Amino acid sequence: LFTRMGLLRIATATAAVIFSxxxxxxxxxxxxxxxxxxxxTPTPVLALGAVFSALEVVPLVLIGFEAYENLTLSRATRWVQSYKWPIYFFVAVAFWNLVGAGLFGFLINPPIALYYMQGLNTTPVHGHTALxxxxxxxxxxxxLFCLKGLATRNVWKTNVLAFSFWSINIGLALMVLISVLPVGLMQTWASVDSGLWYARSAEFLQTDLMETLRWMRVIGDTIFAVGVVALGWFVLGLKTGWSLTEEVDRIGELATESAS
Structure with a gap:
């Protein structure tokens, strides 16, 4: 995408893709x-899986630099500002790849950890954030990138889109940090202390504290859902016109021409 937008040379982008x-x-x-x-499976499978699962974190750390580069590119030239929010979603991809796949994935991947964590709420912590x-x-x-290329005649009203971006990301973070992750960590402690059967039992999961933590997820889920509705409202507005201003987006048209 950045090559088509004229921000990167084809040779540079090709080398980066092959390396990645x-x-x-x-x-x-x-x-x-x-x-x-x-x-x-035999022991070598466990050994290889443990080593390479741990090493998966290394390239994911590099994604943090990719996020910074994407953010820098979004401010590189004036016409790139027309693609600010599509690029911000790409920055979010890099962030959640690092946190969801890297940090939370490494949390459960080592054999000694997975032995106690398998099937607990630590798994959806990784799954939600990585997927x-x-x-x-x-x-x-x-x-959004495609929609910008298809409808660049008028400048977008991005207030709703900005609200959607932050709501979706904050909602996803809250549903994990104040609900699913605490439940998973408490289950892990119970699994180590008393056994996996107890960590998954109704006796443990139906305690007042666990019930409260599960209800806490409503906060993040609601914020997330509001962000999704706002995104749908914005996209629908591109068709009906309420997401567009009367100002012609000359800069966006130049960007589309350079991309083609």
Whole structure:
């Protein structure tokens, strides 16, 4: 995308893609062996999975630099400002890839951790942040990028879009930090102390504290849902006109021409 926008040379982008693919494929494929722990596979599978799952964090750290570069590119030239919010969603992809796939993935991937954490709420902590945080944000960013290219005649009213961006990201963070993650960590402690059966039992999960933590998720879910509705309202407004100003987006038209 940045190549088509004229922000990166094709040679630079190609080298970066090949380097990234090499890192992710060489470590990522073997790293998926963490799905095979304690399933009757031989010990070398556990050893390789543990090592490469840990190494998966290394390229994900580099994504933090990618996020900074994307943010810098969004301010590089005046016409790139027309693509500010699509680029911000790409920045969110890099952030959640680092946090969701990297930090929370590494939290549960080591064999000694997964032995006690398997099937607890620590798994959806990783799943929610890595799945929607990465692929959800990526899909939204690509959608907005395409919509900007298809409808650049008028300047966008981005207040609703900005509200949607922050609501979705803050809602996702809150649903994890104040609900799912605390429940998962408490289950992990119970699993280590008393056994996995107890951590998943009704006796433990139906305590007053656990009930409160589960209800706390409503806060993050509600903020997230409001952000999704706002995004839908904004996209619908591109068709009906309430998300557009009367000002012609000359800068956006120049960006589209340079991309084509």
């Amino acid at each position: 693919c090499t890192i992710f494929l060489s470590g990522g494929i073997i790293g998926t062996f963490h799905h095979l722990y304690f399933t009757g 929607f945080g990465v692929y959800g944000m990526l899909g939204i960013g690509l959608m």
